[in-house]
Structures are given as C-alpha cells and as structure tokens.
Amino acid sequence: MPRPPATRDVFLAIAEPRRRDILSLLGRVGESGVGAIAVTLDMAQPAASKHLGVLREAGVVRVRRDGRQRLYSLQADRLRAVHEWTRTFERYWSSQTDRIKARAEQAAGPGPHAPETTP
Amino acid sequence: MPRPPATRDVFLAIAEPRRRDILSLLGRVGESGVGAIAVTLDMAQPAASKHLGVLREAGVVRVRRDGRQRLYSLQADRLRAVHEWTRTFERYWSSQTDRIKARAEQAAGPGPHAPETTP
DNA sequence: TTGACATATTCCAATATCAGAATATATTGT
DNA sequence: ACAATATATTCTGATATTGGAATATGTCAA
Numbered sequence: 001m002p003r004p005p006a007t008r009d010v011f012l013a014i015a016e017p018r019r020r021d022i023l024s025l026l027g028r029v030g031e032s033g034v035g036a037i038a039v040t041l042d043m044a045q046p047a048a049s050k051h052l053g054v055l056r057e058a059g060v061v062r063v064r065r066d067g068r069q070r071l072y073s074l075q076a077d078r079l080r081a082v083h084e085w086t087r088t089f090e091r092y093w094s095s096q097t098d099r100i101k102a103r104a105e106q107a108a109g110p111g112p113h114a115p116e117t118t119p
Numbered sequence: 120m121p122r123p124p125a126t127r128d129v130f131l132a133i134a135e136p137r138r139r140d141i142l143s144l145l146g147r148v149g150e151s152g153v154g155a156i157a158v159t160l161d162m163a164q165p166a167a168s169k170h171l172g173v174l175r176e177a178g179v180v181r182v183r184r185d186g187r188q189r190l191y192s193l194q195a196d197r198l199r200a201v202h203e204w205t206r207t208f209e210r211y212w213s214s215q216t217d218r219i220k221a222r223a224e225q226a227a228g229p230g231p232h233a234p235e236t237t238p
Numbered sequence: 239t240t241g242a243c244a245t246a247t248t249c250c251a252a253t254a255t256c257a258g259a260a261t262a263t264a265t266t267g268t
Numbered sequence: 269a270c271a272a273t274a275t276a277t278t279c280t281g282a283t284a285t286t287g288g289a290a291t292a293t294g295t296c297a298a
Contacts, residue, residue, distance in 0.1 A: 164246095187245080189245065
C-alpha cells in the first residue's frame with residue numbers, strides 16, 4: 001500500500017527547516033507580512049506563502065488582514081504540544097545518575113512519568 | 120530546482136507518527152528488539168526495522184547486539200534539542216496576561232529570550 | 239553443516255513534497 | 269476604471285517517503 005495521506009500536523013509542519021525559520025522569525029518580530037518574511041529569510045514570495053499556508057493549516061500561525069497585507073503571527077499552543085511530548089523523555093537526558101535511576105524505575109514497571117502514546 | 124536532499128535530522132525523524140509510537144514505546148519499556156516492537160505496535164517487521172533505521176540515523180535511538188537480537192533503546196539528547204527549540208516559544212503560550220506582556224516586550228525590540236534561528 | 243530464528247535490505251508502486259515560473263485574486267490609490 | 273502593490277494559487281519537474289513482498293544476512297543450536 002502507498003503512503004497514508006500525511007495529515008498535516010504540527011510535527012510535520014516543523015519538520016521543514018524553512019518553516020522553523022519562519023516560526024523563529026515570527027517569534028522575534030511578533031507579526032509580519034509575507035513579503036517581509038520572504039525578504040528577511042531570502043526566499044521567493046510563493047515559497048513563503050506556501051510555507052505559511054502549511055503552518056496555518058497546522059494551527060501554528062494566525063493570520064490577520066491589514067489592508068492589502070496579511071500579517072502572520074504565532075499561535076504557539078500546538079508547539080506547546082510538541083514541547084510536552086518531548087518532555088515525556090526528560091528523564092532520559094537529565095544526567096548520568098538520573099539515567100541510572102530511570103533504568104531502575106522502568107525495571108520496576110512503567111512509572112507515573114512514563115512517556116505516553118502519540119498525541 | 121528539486122527538493123534539497125532532506126538530511127535526516129531529528130525533526131524529520133519524529134514527523135512520522137509510527138516513529139513517535141516507537142519512541143514512546145522505548146521510553147516505556149526501556150529496551151526492546153525489533154520483533155517485539157513490531158508485534159506491540161502492530162506493524163510489519165520490515166517496517167519496524169526501517170523506521171528504527173531512520174531513528175538511528177537521526178541519533179535518537181541506540182542499538183545493542185544481544186545474540187541474534189538487536190536491542191534498541193532511546194538516545195534522547197537530540198529529542199532534548201527539540202524540547203529546547205520549542206521552549207524558545209514558551210512565552211507565547213503561558214497565559215493571556217503573559218501573551219500581552221510578551222507583545223509589549225517585543226514592541227520594545229527583541230528581548231533576552233527571543234527565539235533563535237533554527238539549529 | 240543444517241535448520242530455525244531475528245533482523246536488515248532490496249525492489250516496487252503510490253503518493254507527498256518542494257522550488258520555481260507563471261498566473262490569478264484581492265485591495266488601495268488616483 | 270486603471271495601475272500598483274501584496275499575497276495566493278496553479279502547474280510542472282525532480283526527488284523523497286512509505287508500506288508490502290520477497291529476499292538476503294547474521295546468529296545460535298543440534
């Protein structure tokens with residue numbers, strides 16, 4: 001069978017480096033039009049527009065109309081979901097001693113902080 | 120021009136739901152062979168093997184040989200990178216008042232906690 | 239060595255994805 | 269209405285990705 005119709009979720013949205021650049025830029029400037037984004041990140045206008053489309057579909061950015069401009073800004077809740085998901089692995093990177101402790105924990109069965117299934 | 124040769128980084132690795140499932144499973148059980156993973160997550164053995172290959176190339180899992188088994192376990196440092204990157208947007212999801220405060224901050228120029236460019 | 243088991247690799251078909259060029263759709267100002 | 273500006277959409281070509289089937293590789297045990 002072919003590939004499943006890649007539903008457009010946050011993880012997919014941030015998998016593209018240019019899109020992460022866009023998000024970082026929006027984090028810095030707060031709000032920006034498509035043209036400014038394209039110029040700042042040195043990309044073609046259609047490329048910027050399309051990436052913003054993906055980000056919007058994923059619910060990571062918001063659009064606001066201002067005259068003939070479309071001002072994009074962050075909508076970070078979904079990014080928070082990613083943050084939370086990665087956080088479930090926290091005990092695996094803390095420190096050497098923590099890693100040993102974690103191994104002991106999981107040897108005694110899934111603890112209260114065991115990573116959960118995919119969102 | 121075509122697409123750039125998608126270098127296999129963490130963001131790309133975790134963009135696939137099944138791979139996130141694998142990571143979560145490894146987080147729960149600590150270490151597991153390919154067959155067990157395939158059975159538990161109800162996927163074909165080659166599929167599991169291939170996904171694990173991607174995760175390994177991305178440096179998110181480790182392999183250890185044990186007889187005829189290959190035991191995979193987490194190597195969470197790269198996941199931590201994702202955690203840190205999403206963390207740079209923290210001030211955008213904290214609360215309504217924080218969001219207003221953030222807007223005021225960025226109006227006065229990029230603050231000390233401004234999100235950085237892509238890793 | 240032979241056989242059974244565990245995992246990896248190769249090949250294939252169906253999509254998905256990206257950049258770039260050209261074009262279409264607003265929206266504002268004259 | 270017309271021109272200029274800002275953004276979105278459509279089309280195309282190259283490549284990447286995924287699952288599935290078949291096969292290869294590696295390892296233990298008798």
